Amino acid sequence: MPALRVLVVDDHPLFRYGLSAALAAAPDVEVVGEASGGGVAVSLAASLHPDVVVMDLNMPDLGGIEATRRIVAHDPGVRVLVLTMFDDDDSVFAAMRAGALGYLLKASRPTQVLRAVRSVGDGEAVFGPAVAARLPAYFAGGPPERVGAFPELTARERDVLRLLADGRGNTAIARALVLSPKTVRNHVSNILRKLHVPDRAQAVSRARRAGLGEGPGPAGPGQVGTVRP
Incomplete structure:
Protein backbone atom coordinates (compact mmCIF):
# COMPACT_ATOMS: atom_id res chain seq x y z
CA MET A 1 0.00 0.00 0.00
CA PRO A 2 1.51 3.40 -0.94
CA ALA A 3 2.49 5.78 1.81
CA LEU A 4 0.11 8.59 2.74
CA ARG A 5 1.37 11.83 1.17
CA VAL A 6 1.21 14.69 3.67
CA LEU A 7 1.78 18.45 3.37
CA VAL A 8 2.49 20.24 6.67
CA VAL A 9 1.47 23.91 6.97
CA ASP A 10 2.50 26.04 9.95
CA ASP A 11 4.26 29.39 10.28
CA HIS A 12 6.31 28.35 13.33
CA PRO A 13 9.47 26.67 12.00
CA LEU A 14 10.29 24.60 15.09
CA PHE A 15 6.76 23.26 15.41
CA ARG A 16 6.57 22.57 11.67
CA TYR A 17 9.90 20.75 11.60
CA GLY A 18 9.05 18.73 14.70
CA LEU A 19 5.66 17.72 13.36
CA SER A 20 7.11 16.81 9.97
CA ALA A 21 9.78 14.67 11.61
CA ALA A 22 7.25 12.89 13.80
CA LEU A 23 4.99 12.13 10.85
CA ALA A 24 7.84 11.11 8.55
CA ALA A 25 9.03 8.59 11.15
CA ALA A 26 5.89 6.54 10.52
CA PRO A 27 6.46 3.89 7.82
CA ASP A 28 3.14 4.59 6.12
CA VAL A 29 3.51 8.39 5.91
CA GLU A 30 5.56 10.47 3.46
CA VAL A 31 5.89 14.20 4.16
CA VAL A 32 6.01 15.60 0.63
CA GLY A 33 6.29 19.26 1.54
CA GLU A 34 6.15 22.01 4.14
CA ALA A 35 4.65 25.50 3.93
CA SER A 36 5.02 28.47 6.26
CA GLY A 37 1.82 30.18 5.11
CA GLY A 38 -1.53 29.63 3.48
CA GLY A 39 -0.62 31.09 0.10
CA VAL A 40 2.34 28.76 -0.31
CA ALA A 41 0.20 25.87 0.93
CA VAL A 42 -2.36 26.44 -1.83
CA SER A 43 0.39 26.44 -4.47
CA LEU A 44 2.12 23.34 -3.06
CA ALA A 45 -1.15 21.44 -2.74
CA ALA A 46 -1.85 22.09 -6.41
CA SER A 47 1.59 20.91 -7.51
CA LEU A 48 2.30 18.08 -5.03
CA HIS A 49 -1.18 16.53 -4.85
CA PRO A 50 -0.96 15.44 -1.20
CA ASP A 51 -3.48 13.07 0.32
CA VAL A 52 -3.65 15.08 3.55
CA VAL A 53 -2.82 18.68 4.43
CA VAL A 54 -2.14 19.37 8.11
CA MET A 55 -3.20 23.01 8.38
CA ASP A 56 -2.63 25.69 11.01
CA LEU A 57 -5.19 28.52 11.09
CA ASN A 58 -3.38 31.67 12.17
CA MET A 59 -0.71 32.56 9.62
CA PRO A 60 0.75 35.86 8.45
CA ASP A 61 -0.27 35.79 4.80
CA LEU A 62 -3.33 33.74 3.89
CA GLY A 63 -5.20 32.29 6.86
CA GLY A 64 -5.74 28.57 7.21
CA ILE A 65 -9.50 28.74 6.72
CA GLU A 66 -9.26 30.49 3.36
CA ALA A 67 -6.33 28.26 2.35
CA THR A 68 -8.45 25.20 3.19
CA ARG A 69 -11.33 26.55 1.12
CA ARG A 70 -9.10 27.10 -1.91
CA ILE A 71 -7.32 23.76 -1.64
CA VAL A 72 -10.54 21.76 -1.35
CA ALA A 73 -12.21 23.77 -4.13
CA HIS A 74 -9.28 23.04 -6.46
CA ASP A 75 -9.08 19.35 -5.56
CA PRO A 76 -11.89 17.85 -3.46
CA GLY A 77 -9.81 14.71 -3.07
CA VAL A 78 -7.37 16.46 -0.75
CA ARG A 79 -8.29 16.00 2.91
CA VAL A 80 -7.49 18.79 5.36
CA LEU A 81 -6.75 18.22 9.03
CA VAL A 82 -6.69 21.46 11.02
CA LEU A 83 -4.10 21.51 13.81
CA THR A 84 -4.32 24.73 15.76
CA MET A 85 -4.32 26.42 19.15
CA PHE A 86 -7.82 27.85 18.63
CA ASP A 87 -10.76 25.92 20.08
CA ASP A 88 -13.44 28.63 19.83
CA ASP A 89 -16.68 27.80 18.04
CA ASP A 90 -16.09 30.36 15.29
CA SER A 91 -12.82 28.77 14.22
CA VAL A 92 -14.16 25.21 14.42
CA PHE A 93 -17.31 25.83 12.40
CA ALA A 94 -15.60 28.09 9.87
CA ALA A 95 -13.01 25.35 9.24
CA MET A 96 -15.76 22.78 8.77
CA ARG A 97 -17.59 24.99 6.29
CA ALA A 98 -14.33 25.56 4.43
CA GLY A 99 -14.03 21.81 3.91
CA ALA A 100 -11.75 20.57 6.70
CA LEU A 101 -12.34 16.92 7.53
CA GLY A 102 -10.63 17.00 10.91
CA TYR A 103 -9.87 19.46 13.71
CA LEU A 104 -7.32 18.91 16.48
CA LEU A 105 -5.63 21.18 18.99
CA LYS A 106 -1.86 21.52 19.13
CA ALA A 107 -1.94 20.16 22.66
CA SER A 108 -2.71 16.74 21.16
CA ARG A 109 -0.07 14.06 21.56
CA PRO A 110 2.02 13.11 18.50
CA THR A 111 0.36 9.68 18.45
CA GLN A 112 -3.05 11.35 18.33
CA VAL A 113 -2.00 13.57 15.44
CA LEU A 114 -0.60 10.60 13.52
CA ARG A 115 -3.77 8.61 14.12
CA ALA A 116 -5.86 11.59 12.95
CA VAL A 117 -3.77 11.97 9.80
CA ARG A 118 -4.34 8.31 8.95
CA SER A 119 -8.06 8.54 9.65
CA VAL A 120 -8.52 11.71 7.61
CA GLY A 121 -6.48 10.10 4.82
CA ASP A 122 -9.05 7.29 4.84
CA GLY A 123 -11.87 9.80 4.51
CA GLU A 124 -12.99 9.72 8.14
CA ALA A 125 -13.91 12.88 10.05
CA VAL A 126 -11.77 13.37 13.16
CA PHE A 127 -12.31 15.87 15.97
CA GLY A 128 -10.57 16.23 19.32
CA PRO A 129 -12.64 15.69 22.48
CA ALA A 130 -13.15 19.41 23.17
CA VAL A 131 -14.40 19.97 19.63
CA ALA A 132 -16.46 16.78 19.36
CA ALA A 133 -18.48 17.72 22.44
CA ARG A 134 -19.89 20.75 20.61
CA LEU A 135 -20.73 19.05 17.31
CA PRO A 136 -24.21 17.72 18.25
CA ALA A 137 -25.41 21.28 18.85
CA TYR A 138 -23.91 22.38 15.55
CA PHE A 139 -25.67 19.70 13.51
CA ALA A 140 -28.92 20.02 15.47
CA GLY A 141 -29.38 23.74 15.20
CA GLY A 142 -26.38 25.21 13.45
CA PRO A 143 -23.43 26.97 15.05
CA PRO A 144 -24.10 29.25 18.03
CA GLU A 145 -23.35 32.26 15.86
CA ARG A 146 -23.46 32.57 12.12
CA VAL A 147 -20.01 33.31 10.79
Missing part, protein backbone atom coordinates in the same frame (compact mmCIF):
# COMPACT_ATOMS: atom_id res chain seq x y z
CA GLY A 148 -20.33 35.44 7.70
CA ALA A 149 -17.71 38.00 6.79
CA PHE A 150 -14.22 37.53 8.19
CA PRO A 151 -14.48 33.95 9.51
CA GLU A 152 -10.83 34.17 10.55
CA LEU A 153 -11.82 36.57 13.33
CA THR A 154 -13.22 35.46 16.67
CA ALA A 155 -16.67 36.66 17.74
CA ARG A 156 -15.12 39.27 20.04
CA GLU A 157 -12.79 40.51 17.32
CA ARG A 158 -15.77 40.95 15.00
CA ASP A 159 -17.52 42.94 17.73
CA VAL A 160 -14.50 45.23 17.92
CA LEU A 161 -14.34 45.51 14.12
CA ARG A 162 -18.03 46.47 13.94
CA LEU A 163 -17.45 49.26 16.43
CA LEU A 164 -14.35 50.40 14.56
CA ALA A 165 -16.50 50.57 11.44
CA ASP A 166 -18.95 52.71 13.42
CA GLY A 167 -16.15 55.22 13.88
CA ARG A 168 -15.51 54.53 17.56
CA GLY A 169 -12.10 54.83 19.19
CA ASN A 170 -10.51 52.40 21.63
CA THR A 171 -11.94 54.09 24.74
CA ALA A 172 -15.50 54.01 23.39
CA ILE A 173 -15.10 50.38 22.30
CA ALA A 174 -13.78 49.45 25.74
CA ARG A 175 -16.84 51.03 27.39
CA ALA A 176 -19.28 49.43 24.96
CA LEU A 177 -17.84 45.91 25.37
CA VAL A 178 -16.87 46.27 29.04
CA LEU A 179 -13.21 45.60 28.28
CA SER A 180 -9.99 47.26 29.32
CA PRO A 181 -8.36 49.63 26.80
CA LYS A 182 -5.34 47.30 26.70
CA THR A 183 -7.56 44.35 25.73
CA VAL A 184 -9.14 46.44 22.99
CA ARG A 185 -5.69 47.37 21.67
CA ASN A 186 -4.75 43.68 21.60
CA HIS A 187 -7.94 42.84 19.70
CA VAL A 188 -7.26 45.60 17.17
CA SER A 189 -3.71 44.32 16.64
CA ASN A 190 -5.05 40.81 16.05
CA ILE A 191 -7.64 42.13 13.60
CA LEU A 192 -5.01 43.98 11.56
CA ARG A 193 -2.78 40.91 11.48
CA LYS A 194 -5.55 38.49 10.52
CA LEU A 195 -6.99 40.78 7.83
CA HIS A 196 -3.48 41.52 6.52
CA VAL A 197 -4.03 45.28 6.53
CA PRO A 198 -1.49 47.91 7.63
CA ASP A 199 -3.73 50.16 9.72
CA ARG A 200 -7.16 50.73 11.22
CA ALA A 201 -8.38 52.77 8.27
CA GLN A 202 -7.85 49.81 5.92
CA ALA A 203 -9.61 47.49 8.38
CA VAL A 204 -12.56 49.89 8.58
CA SER A 205 -12.71 50.11 4.79
CA ARG A 206 -12.87 46.34 4.46
CA ALA A 207 -15.45 46.07 7.24
CA ARG A 208 -17.75 48.62 5.62
CA ARG A 209 -17.47 46.95 2.23
CA ALA A 210 -18.59 43.74 3.96
CA GLY A 211 -21.60 45.52 5.46
CA LEU A 212 -20.33 46.00 9.01
CA GLY A 213 -20.85 49.27 10.81
CA GLU A 214 -23.83 51.56 10.90
CA GLY A 215 -22.23 54.67 12.28
CA PRO A 216 -20.80 57.82 10.65
CA GLY A 217 -18.63 57.81 7.59
CA PRO A 218 -14.84 57.63 7.61
CA ALA A 219 -13.41 59.59 10.50
CA GLY A 220 -11.11 62.45 10.05
CA PRO A 221 -7.70 63.03 11.62
CA GLY A 222 -7.51 62.03 15.24
CA GLN A 223 -10.17 59.34 14.93
CA VAL A 224 -10.23 55.99 13.11
CA GLY A 225 -6.97 55.33 11.32
CA THR A 226 -4.80 57.71 13.26
CA VAL A 227 -4.49 55.91 16.59
CA ARG A 228 -2.20 52.91 16.46
CA PRO A 229 -3.28 49.73 18.25
Whole structure:
Protein backbone atom coordinates (compact mmCIF):
# COMPACT_ATOMS: atom_id res chain seq x y z
CA MET A 1 0.00 0.00 0.00
CA PRO A 2 1.51 3.40 -0.94
CA ALA A 3 2.49 5.78 1.81
CA LEU A 4 0.11 8.59 2.74
CA ARG A 5 1.37 11.83 1.17
CA VAL A 6 1.21 14.69 3.67
CA LEU A 7 1.78 18.45 3.37
CA VAL A 8 2.49 20.24 6.67
CA VAL A 9 1.47 23.91 6.97
CA ASP A 10 2.50 26.04 9.95
CA ASP A 11 4.26 29.39 10.28
CA HIS A 12 6.31 28.35 13.33
CA PRO A 13 9.47 26.67 12.00
CA LEU A 14 10.29 24.60 15.09
CA PHE A 15 6.76 23.26 15.41
CA ARG A 16 6.57 22.57 11.67
CA TYR A 17 9.90 20.75 11.60
CA GLY A 18 9.05 18.73 14.70
CA LEU A 19 5.66 17.72 13.36
CA SER A 20 7.11 16.81 9.97
CA ALA A 21 9.78 14.67 11.61
CA ALA A 22 7.25 12.89 13.80
CA LEU A 23 4.99 12.13 10.85
CA ALA A 24 7.84 11.11 8.55
CA ALA A 25 9.03 8.59 11.15
CA ALA A 26 5.89 6.54 10.52
CA PRO A 27 6.46 3.89 7.82
CA ASP A 28 3.14 4.59 6.12
CA VAL A 29 3.51 8.39 5.91
CA GLU A 30 5.56 10.47 3.46
CA VAL A 31 5.89 14.20 4.16
CA VAL A 32 6.01 15.60 0.63
CA GLY A 33 6.29 19.26 1.54
CA GLU A 34 6.15 22.01 4.14
CA ALA A 35 4.65 25.50 3.93
CA SER A 36 5.02 28.47 6.26
CA GLY A 37 1.82 30.18 5.11
CA GLY A 38 -1.53 29.63 3.48
CA GLY A 39 -0.62 31.09 0.10
CA VAL A 40 2.34 28.76 -0.31
CA ALA A 41 0.20 25.87 0.93
CA VAL A 42 -2.36 26.44 -1.83
CA SER A 43 0.39 26.44 -4.47
CA LEU A 44 2.12 23.34 -3.06
CA ALA A 45 -1.15 21.44 -2.74
CA ALA A 46 -1.85 22.09 -6.41
CA SER A 47 1.59 20.91 -7.51
CA LEU A 48 2.30 18.08 -5.03
CA HIS A 49 -1.18 16.53 -4.85
CA PRO A 50 -0.96 15.44 -1.20
CA ASP A 51 -3.48 13.07 0.32
CA VAL A 52 -3.65 15.08 3.55
CA VAL A 53 -2.82 18.68 4.43
CA VAL A 54 -2.14 19.37 8.11
CA MET A 55 -3.20 23.01 8.38
CA ASP A 56 -2.63 25.69 11.01
CA LEU A 57 -5.19 28.52 11.09
CA ASN A 58 -3.38 31.67 12.17
CA MET A 59 -0.71 32.56 9.62
CA PRO A 60 0.75 35.86 8.45
CA ASP A 61 -0.27 35.79 4.80
CA LEU A 62 -3.33 33.74 3.89
CA GLY A 63 -5.20 32.29 6.86
CA GLY A 64 -5.74 28.57 7.21
CA ILE A 65 -9.50 28.74 6.72
CA GLU A 66 -9.26 30.49 3.36
CA ALA A 67 -6.33 28.26 2.35
CA THR A 68 -8.45 25.20 3.19
CA ARG A 69 -11.33 26.55 1.12
CA ARG A 70 -9.10 27.10 -1.91
CA ILE A 71 -7.32 23.76 -1.64
CA VAL A 72 -10.54 21.76 -1.35
CA ALA A 73 -12.21 23.77 -4.13
CA HIS A 74 -9.28 23.04 -6.46
CA ASP A 75 -9.08 19.35 -5.56
CA PRO A 76 -11.89 17.85 -3.46
CA GLY A 77 -9.81 14.71 -3.07
CA VAL A 78 -7.37 16.46 -0.75
CA ARG A 79 -8.29 16.00 2.91
CA VAL A 80 -7.49 18.79 5.36
CA LEU A 81 -6.75 18.22 9.03
CA VAL A 82 -6.69 21.46 11.02
CA LEU A 83 -4.10 21.51 13.81
CA THR A 84 -4.32 24.73 15.76
CA MET A 85 -4.32 26.42 19.15
CA PHE A 86 -7.82 27.85 18.63
CA ASP A 87 -10.76 25.92 20.08
CA ASP A 88 -13.44 28.63 19.83
CA ASP A 89 -16.68 27.80 18.04
CA ASP A 90 -16.09 30.36 15.29
CA SER A 91 -12.82 28.77 14.22
CA VAL A 92 -14.16 25.21 14.42
CA PHE A 93 -17.31 25.83 12.40
CA ALA A 94 -15.60 28.09 9.87
CA ALA A 95 -13.01 25.35 9.24
CA MET A 96 -15.76 22.78 8.77
CA ARG A 97 -17.59 24.99 6.29
CA ALA A 98 -14.33 25.56 4.43
CA GLY A 99 -14.03 21.81 3.91
CA ALA A 100 -11.75 20.57 6.70
CA LEU A 101 -12.34 16.92 7.53
CA GLY A 102 -10.63 17.00 10.91
CA TYR A 103 -9.87 19.46 13.71
CA LEU A 104 -7.32 18.91 16.48
CA LEU A 105 -5.63 21.18 18.99
CA LYS A 106 -1.86 21.52 19.13
CA ALA A 107 -1.94 20.16 22.66
CA SER A 108 -2.71 16.74 21.16
CA ARG A 109 -0.07 14.06 21.56
CA PRO A 110 2.02 13.11 18.50
CA THR A 111 0.36 9.68 18.45
CA GLN A 112 -3.05 11.35 18.33
CA VAL A 113 -2.00 13.57 15.44
CA LEU A 114 -0.60 10.60 13.52
CA ARG A 115 -3.77 8.61 14.12
CA ALA A 116 -5.86 11.59 12.95
CA VAL A 117 -3.77 11.97 9.80
CA ARG A 118 -4.34 8.31 8.95
CA SER A 119 -8.06 8.54 9.65
CA VAL A 120 -8.52 11.71 7.61
CA GLY A 121 -6.48 10.10 4.82
CA ASP A 122 -9.05 7.29 4.84
CA GLY A 123 -11.87 9.80 4.51
CA GLU A 124 -12.99 9.72 8.14
CA ALA A 125 -13.91 12.88 10.05
CA VAL A 126 -11.77 13.37 13.16
CA PHE A 127 -12.31 15.87 15.97
CA GLY A 128 -10.57 16.23 19.32
CA PRO A 129 -12.64 15.69 22.48
CA ALA A 130 -13.15 19.41 23.17
CA VAL A 131 -14.40 19.97 19.63
CA ALA A 132 -16.46 16.78 19.36
CA ALA A 133 -18.48 17.72 22.44
CA ARG A 134 -19.89 20.75 20.61
CA LEU A 135 -20.73 19.05 17.31
CA PRO A 136 -24.21 17.72 18.25
CA ALA A 137 -25.41 21.28 18.85
CA TYR A 138 -23.91 22.38 15.55
CA PHE A 139 -25.67 19.70 13.51
CA ALA A 140 -28.92 20.02 15.47
CA GLY A 141 -29.38 23.74 15.20
CA GLY A 142 -26.38 25.21 13.45
CA PRO A 143 -23.43 26.97 15.05
CA PRO A 144 -24.10 29.25 18.03
CA GLU A 145 -23.35 32.26 15.86
CA ARG A 146 -23.46 32.57 12.12
CA VAL A 147 -20.01 33.31 10.79
CA GLY A 148 -20.33 35.44 7.70
CA ALA A 149 -17.71 38.00 6.79
CA PHE A 150 -14.22 37.53 8.19
CA PRO A 151 -14.48 33.95 9.51
CA GLU A 152 -10.83 34.17 10.55
CA LEU A 153 -11.82 36.57 13.33
CA THR A 154 -13.22 35.46 16.67
CA ALA A 155 -16.67 36.66 17.74
CA ARG A 156 -15.12 39.27 20.04
CA GLU A 157 -12.79 40.51 17.32
CA ARG A 158 -15.77 40.95 15.00
CA ASP A 159 -17.52 42.94 17.73
CA VAL A 160 -14.50 45.23 17.92
CA LEU A 161 -14.34 45.51 14.12
CA ARG A 162 -18.03 46.47 13.94
CA LEU A 163 -17.45 49.26 16.43
CA LEU A 164 -14.35 50.40 14.56
CA ALA A 165 -16.50 50.57 11.44
CA ASP A 166 -18.95 52.71 13.42
CA GLY A 167 -16.15 55.22 13.88
CA ARG A 168 -15.51 54.53 17.56
CA GLY A 169 -12.10 54.83 19.19
CA ASN A 170 -10.51 52.40 21.63
CA THR A 171 -11.94 54.09 24.74
CA ALA A 172 -15.50 54.01 23.39
CA ILE A 173 -15.10 50.38 22.30
CA ALA A 174 -13.78 49.45 25.74
CA ARG A 175 -16.84 51.03 27.39
CA ALA A 176 -19.28 49.43 24.96
CA LEU A 177 -17.84 45.91 25.37
CA VAL A 178 -16.87 46.27 29.04
CA LEU A 179 -13.21 45.60 28.28
CA SER A 180 -9.99 47.26 29.32
CA PRO A 181 -8.36 49.63 26.80
CA LYS A 182 -5.34 47.30 26.70
CA THR A 183 -7.56 44.35 25.73
CA VAL A 184 -9.14 46.44 22.99
CA ARG A 185 -5.69 47.37 21.67
CA ASN A 186 -4.75 43.68 21.60
CA HIS A 187 -7.94 42.84 19.70
CA VAL A 188 -7.26 45.60 17.17
CA SER A 189 -3.71 44.32 16.64
CA ASN A 190 -5.05 40.81 16.05
CA ILE A 191 -7.64 42.13 13.60
CA LEU A 192 -5.01 43.98 11.56
CA ARG A 193 -2.78 40.91 11.48
CA LYS A 194 -5.55 38.49 10.52
CA LEU A 195 -6.99 40.78 7.83
CA HIS A 196 -3.48 41.52 6.52
CA VAL A 197 -4.03 45.28 6.53
CA PRO A 198 -1.49 47.91 7.63
CA ASP A 199 -3.73 50.16 9.72
CA ARG A 200 -7.16 50.73 11.22
CA ALA A 201 -8.38 52.77 8.27
CA GLN A 202 -7.85 49.81 5.92
CA ALA A 203 -9.61 47.49 8.38
CA VAL A 204 -12.56 49.89 8.58
CA SER A 205 -12.71 50.11 4.79
CA ARG A 206 -12.87 46.34 4.46
CA ALA A 207 -15.45 46.07 7.24
CA ARG A 208 -17.75 48.62 5.62
CA ARG A 209 -17.47 46.95 2.23
CA ALA A 210 -18.59 43.74 3.96
CA GLY A 211 -21.60 45.52 5.46
CA LEU A 212 -20.33 46.00 9.01
CA GLY A 213 -20.85 49.27 10.81
CA GLU A 214 -23.83 51.56 10.90
CA GLY A 215 -22.23 54.67 12.28
CA PRO A 216 -20.80 57.82 10.65
CA GLY A 217 -18.63 57.81 7.59
CA PRO A 218 -14.84 57.63 7.61
CA ALA A 219 -13.41 59.59 10.50
CA GLY A 220 -11.11 62.45 10.05
CA PRO A 221 -7.70 63.03 11.62
CA GLY A 222 -7.51 62.03 15.24
CA GLN A 223 -10.17 59.34 14.93
CA VAL A 224 -10.23 55.99 13.11
CA GLY A 225 -6.97 55.33 11.32
CA THR A 226 -4.80 57.71 13.26
CA VAL A 227 -4.49 55.91 16.59
CA ARG A 228 -2.20 52.91 16.46
CA PRO A 229 -3.28 49.73 18.25
